[in-house]
Amino acid sequence: MKKLSVLIILTFVLVLTNYSYSQLPNQGTYLLKNLNQRTLNNYLYSAIWGYVAPDGREYALLGCPSGTAFIDITDSANIREVDFVTGPNNNWREMKTYSHYAYVVSEANNSRLQIIDLQYLPDSVSLVKTWFYTGYSRTHSISQSGHYLYLNGGNSAANGGITILDVIDPENPVKLGQWTSQYVHDCRVVNDTIYAANINDGEVSIISATNKNSPSTVRTFSNLPGSGPHNTALSSDRKRLFVTDEIGTAPFRLKVWNIEDLNNITYVTAWQPTGITNSIVHNIETYGNIAIVAHYSAGIRILNISNPDVPQEIAWYDTYPSNNNESYNGCWGIYMFPSGKIAASDRQTGFYCIKSNLPLTGISGNISASVPENFKLGQNYPNPFNPSTKINFSIPEYSKASLKVYDIKGREVAQLFNDTRDARKL
Numbered sequence: 001m002k003k004l005s006v007l008i009i010l011t012f013v014l015v016l017t018n019y020s021y022s023q024l025p026n027q028g029t030y031l032l033k034n035l036n037q038r039t040l041n042n043y044l045y046s047a048i049w050g051y052v053a054p055d056g057r058e059y060a061l062l063g064c065p066s067g068t069a070f071i072d073i074t075d076s077a078n079i080r081e082v083d084f085v086t087g088p089n090n091n092w093r094e095m096k097t098y099s100h101y102a103y104v105v106s107e108a109n110n111s112r113l114q115i116i117d118l119q120y121l122p123d124s125v126s127l128v129k130t131w132f133y134t135g136y137s138r139t140h141s142i143s144q145s146g147h148y149l150y151l152n153g154g155n156s157a158a159n160g161g162i163t164i165l166d167v168i169d170p171e172n173p174v175k176l177g178q179w180t181s182q183y184v185h186d187c188r189v190v191n192d193t194i195y196a197a198n199i200n201d202g203e204v205s206i207i208s209a210t211n212k213n214s215p216s217t218v219r220t221f222s223n224l225p226g227s228g229p230h231n232t233a234l235s236s237d238r239k240r241l242f243v244t245d246e247i248g249t250a251p252f253r254l255k256v257w258n259i260e261d262l263n264n265i266t267y268v269t270a271w272q273p274t275g276i277t278n279s280i281v282h283n284i285e286t287y288g289n290i291a292i293v294a295h296y297s298a299g300i301r302i303l304n305i306s307n308p309d310v311p312q313e314i315a316w317y318d319t320y321p322s323n324n325n326e327s328y329n330g331c332w333g334i335y336m337f338p339s340g341k342i343a344a345s346d347r348q349t350g351f352y353c354i355k356s357n358l359p360l361t362g363i364s365g366n367i368s369a370s371v372p373e374n375f376k377l378g379q380n381y382p383n384p385f386n387p388s389t390k391i392n393f394s395i396p397e398y399s400k401a402s403l404k405v406y407d408i409k410g411r412e413v414a415q416l417f418n419d420t421r422d423a424r425k426l
Contacts (some may be wrong), residue, residue, distance in 0.1 A: 024275070025194065026300070028315030029354050034077035036350035040065035046092030047141075048231050048333040048345040051102065053121055060335065060343035061102055062351045067364040068104050068114075073341055073353050080407055081126045085116055096144035101128075101170040105139035107154050112137055115171060133175050136163070145189035148212065149173065152184040152196075159183055162196065164212050178211040181205070182220075185246075186231040193218075195241060197229035204229055204243055208261060221265045223255060233286040240308040241266065242291065244281045250326060252280040254293060256308060271311045273298045278326045283333050290360050292342060296330040299342050302356060317354045319346040336360075 004365035013199075039044070046063035053059065062069040073079050074156055075316040087093055087109030095104040097118070103127070104114040112132040116125050140153025140160070149165040156163040165173040185199035194207035194215065205220045223229045226249030233242045241257045253270040273279060279298035284291055289306040299318035303311045320330030332345045344352040378392040395401060405414040 005146040009308075022298050023315070024318075026317045028358050029300070029317040029342075031317070031357055032076045032353040033073075034070075034349065034352050035062075035071065035079070035081060036346070037081065038064035038066065038069055038350065039091065040061075043090045044347040045345050045350050046332055046347070047094040048335050048343050048351070049095045049097065050335040050337055051118055051121075051342060052338060053096045053100070053118070057122060058337045058339060058341065059121060060093050060351065061097070061104075061354065062343075062345055063095065063104075063332075064350075065090055068093060068095060068102070070118075070121065070125050071343075071351060071353075073337070073343065074122075076341075081351055082357060085125060085127050085317070087111060089233055094139075094141045096142050096149065098144055098147060098167055099170050101167075103142060103144070103149055103167070104219045105142045105151065105154075107138045107140050111139070113142075113151070113165075113173070115141070115173075117171075128171050131173055140339070140416050141186040143187050143189050143403050145192075148176075148189070148209075150187055150194065152186055162187060162194065162215065164209065164215065166212070169220045177215050179207055179217075181217060185229070188232045188234065190234055190238065194198075195232040195233050195234070197243065199230060199247060200226045202227040202229070202248060204232065204241070204257075206259070217264045219265065221257075224267065225249075227255075228252075230281075230423075231283050233284045233291065235286065235305060235308040236288050240295070242284050242286065242305075242308075244284050244293075246280060246282055251277055252326070252341070254281050254284060254311070256311070269311075271300065271303070271313075273301050273316065273324075274313050276324045279326065279330075280326060282331070285334055285336065285361075287336050290336070292334040292336050294331040294334045294344065296332075297325055297327055299331045299346075300334055300342060300352070300354065302342075302358075302360070314390075315356050315358055317344075317352070319344060319349065319352050338426070346395075 037425045043065035049061045051059045066089050069081050070083045071227040072082045080263040088111045089107035091106050093106040100119040102116040112130050115128045121230040138154040139156050142148040147168040151163040153160045156190045161180040163178045164176040167173050182198040183200050184196045187194050188197040193212045196205040205219045207215050209215045227245045228247030230244045230246035241259045243255045245252045250282040255270050256268040258266045276298050280296045283294040291303040291305045293301040296303050297320045302315040304314050334344045336342045342354050375395040380389045380391045
C-alpha cells in the first residue's frame, strides 16, 4: 500500500467579542445568531423557552406573532429555524416543555393549549392537538414542575387564577385543582410550592400545591407600595425570592425578599442594571449562582447571585440598542442551556443566541469544566490512512477556525472546513 504523506494545519481566528449594539459596549458576551424572520405587520415577538433532546441537542422555542418557531442552536455555526407551528395571529404566546412535548398558550381568543410533539427533531415537530376544558379558551402564561402544568391568568380559572393540569400522559392532560383568590400573571413552582405574581394587586402569594386538587394559600405579602409583580424565581437554597416589577410606579426594579420565615417575610434589596434607571424589568431565570434577566430596553443582563442579598451584574448584551427608556420595547424573555448558550427574545427584532466569555458556574453541566485551556491539534488516526482518517482538535473559546490538508511538498490539497466553532476538547 502506498503511503500518503500529508501535513495537517489547523488555523484559528478569534472572533471579536465587543459588538457595537448598545450605547455602552456589551460586556462579557458575544452574539452567535439573531433571527428576525417571523415579523407580521406591526405585531411583536414574545416568550422564549428551551428544550434539550435526549441526544443532547439544544432547541429554543420562540413566540412569534403568528405561532411558535423551533430553533436548533446546537451548532453555533448553523443556528437555524427547523420548524414552525401556527397559532392565533397578533398576540403573545408562552410555552413550557415536559418529556418530548411543548405546551403553548396565548391570551388570544380560543387559543387554548397547544400540545406539540418534539420527538422528531431536528427534522420537524408535530401539533398533536389543541386541548381545552369547558369555559377555558385563553391563558396569560404557563408554568411547569414535574408532570404538572400551571395555567395562569386569562380565563383558565375564576378571577384569572391558577389551574393545575396533570400531564403524566403528555397528550391527554387531566384538569386538577384551581386557586382563584387573585389574578396571577405568572408563577414559579418548586417542591410543590407556588410563588405567584399577583400583578394587579402588587402582591406575591405563596401557595401550597401539595394537594394538587386543592391548592391553598400559605402567605400573601405586598411587593412594596406601587409595585406590579410579573414573575418570580428562587435562590438555590430557596431562602431568597426574586420578584420582577413590570407595572406600577417607577422605578421598575428586581426585588429580593428573605423568605426563610414565612411568618416574617422581609425585604432585602432591589437591583437595576449598571448605570440604567429607566428600563423596565420583565423576566428572571436562576441557574445556581447565576441569574439571567430580561430587562426590556436594557436587554439581557447576567447576575452573580452567589450572595443573593447583593446581586452583582457581571455581563450583559443589549438586544435593543436604540435607548434604555421606560417602555415595553426590547428583551421579553431569556433561557440558559446546559452548554451555556443563552437564548433571548426581543419584541422588535426576534431571536438572539448569545454566549458569555465568563465561566458561568452553577448551571447544569458546569460549562467551565468542559472548556480546554488552549489550542491543540491531535494526531490523526489511523496513520497511514486509506481511504479515511480522523482528526481531533481543541479550541478554548468560540472562534473562527479552518482545517487544511497539505501534501509533503507544502501544497494545499484540501480544506475540510472554514467556519465558526464552539469551544471543544479533544
